Amino acid sequence: MTGEEPTEDGANGADSSDVVRRDRFSGGPARGFLSSLAADERIFAADLAVDRAHVVMLAEQGILDDEDAGAILDALDEIEAAGHGALPDGEDVHAAIETAVIERVGPDGGRMHTARSRNDEVATCIRYRLRGDLLEAVEAVVGAREQLLDVADEHAETLMPGFTHLQYAQPTTVGHYCLSYERALARDTERLLGAYERTNRSPLGGAAFAGTPFDIDRERTAELLGFDSVLENSMDGASARDFLLEATTALANLATTLSGLSEDLVVFANDGYVDLSDDYSSTSSIMPQKKNPDTLELVRARAGDAHGAVSGLLTTLKGLPRAYNRDLQRATGHGWEAVDAVTEATEVAAGAVATAAWNEDLLEAEAGAGFSTATGVADLLAMAGVPFRTAHEVVAMAAEESTDPDYEAVEAAAGEVLDDPLSSYVDREAVEDALDPAASVASRDSAGGPAPDAVADQLATAREDVAADRETLADERDELADADEQLRAEVAGYV
Structure with a gap:
């Protein structure tokens, strides 16, 4: 969001030559084009936290004396209370905050930027x-x-039509969906x-x-800001x-x-x-x-x-x-x-x-529409010993001959395709069960399927996963909160 630092402050902070360089780049028709100050409002609080952690580290390392550190940190508190809208004009939020610190502290406020860049x-x-x-x-x-x-739990057994290519495909349940x-x-x-x-x-x-x-301590600033690593x-x-x-x-x-x-x-x-x-x-x-x-x-x-x-x-x-x-x-x-x-x-x-x-009611009525139980009938024949592609042909022929295939339609198609009558493979009750959407769903009890028992297993696994993710989320938030509390405690030792 910001530009490259035009100068690199030394241990003594901003000096007269630094001011000259800043003045040189402080005007011109492109200043507004370069500025990201308005958009940087989003990272205003982040920048203040980063400034505080950096100043605390500089003081701990003896690069910045405690008195200057306290004055800078006190100014940052005032800037935070005033809000982003009170910042002076600047190329970005980082430069504006630094300017606001110097306005309050004097030239020594520029020591805040020692050993870092806006990059x-x-x-x-x-x-x-x-x-x-x-x-x-x-x-x-x-x-x-x-x-x-x-x-899903409430509607684990609520039938509904399932679709592929926006066409009726196989019956399923709202829970499975x-x-x-x-x-x-x-x-x-x-x-x-x-x-x-x-x-x-x-x-x-x-x-x-x-x-x-x-001689900075990067791990220390990472710790104060709640980062996991450097x-x-x-x-x-x-x-x-x-x-x-x-x-x-x-x-x-x-x-x-x-x-x-x-x-x-x-x-x-x-x-x-x-x-x-x-x-x-x-x-x-x-x-x-x-x-x-x-x-x-x-x-x-x-x-x-x-x-x-x-x-x-x-x-x-x-x-x-x-x-x-x-x-x-x-x-x-x-x-x-x-x-x-x-x-x-x-x-x-x-x-x-x-x-x-x-x-x-409508979902149940539509669950078997478009002969969506056809695959179940083909599976039934395949389990009885008919090659699946042959079973597929039988059921496809039944669908072609009838808009609402029943046992008789499947039997007639089997007579066309198979050498033996349909009854040689499956009985009428089994075919009628396969044609029923509820029975079709209940039969699909393999892992991940829509049968009630399979849905119950999926629900149990999913709730365990959600609980684990909630725990991870809480742990991450706690770590960030602890780091923020630690940073504010360290700042309080200087202010």
Whole structure:
């Protein structure tokens, strides 16, 4: 979000030559074009935390005396209380905060920037803020999974038609259907947590890209800021944005999952299978009879936003030379756009599912439509010894000869294809059971299937996974909270 540091402060902070250099680059028609101060409001709190951790470390290392450290940290408290809107004009939030510190402390306020660059500073701020946003996204996804599991549990035996190519395919249940999306969201959770782990690493102390001669303690600032580790290579730390790309891509994948769920519900609502809550619908401005699934249509559109963010970020990052380039100022916003759009969409999609009413009578009536139990009849014949491809031919012929195939239709087709009568392989009761949607579903009790027992097993596994992810989420948040408490305690020792 910010530009490369034009000067590198020494142990004594800003000097007269530094002021001259700053004055030289302080005007001109491109100042507004270069500035990211307004957009940097998002990382205002992150920058203050990074400043505090850096100042505490400098004092602990004897690079900054305690009196100067206390004055700077006291000024940072005042700046935090005043808010982002009170900052002086600046090229970015980092320079504006430094200027605000110097206004309060005097020239010695410039010592805050000793042994660092805006390059490692901004990279740290982005990671600091993004990791929190990722945990918010994980919270939303885990909540969505819990809501889907509740619906799946309630409708574990509610029959519904299943589709492929938007054609009636095989009967299933609402519970089995909801579990299919919960499992997809579970993998989205894994991707977000993986992105969090690689985001939660500190580049602070790498300076512009080539390190610093000062005896700093990078592990200490990482500890105070709650990062899990330090990025070893200073050039990598300042220039890499792969963590941002990974996070944005994980969010785009999540948005794709949500878009599919939303599309299904829009179609189901149109077919009368589900009645969406008024809270997640709207009506026409002119046609009072209309109930439109507007929120779900917007969830679909958010997927387009997230995909665009990935494309924009990839395009910005492609071909950038090491180490820092000002292009990166335009890269970060794509990540913010994606995490905001998709986190909100997750909550909306989950709420729409949780509050929807399923039309059980219509779903049951439609479960066997389009001869959707055909595969069950073919499986029955195959289990009786008929080669599956031959059984497939028998059932296909029955479908061609009748719009609503029954035992007689299957028997007639078998007489055309098989050398022996149908009764030589299966009895009438078995065929009629295979033609019944409820019996067809009940027979599919293999792992992952729609049979009630199989659904119960899936529900148990999914709830264990959700509980584990909730524990991981709580642990990560606790670690960040502990680090924040430790940092404020250290700051209090100087102020």
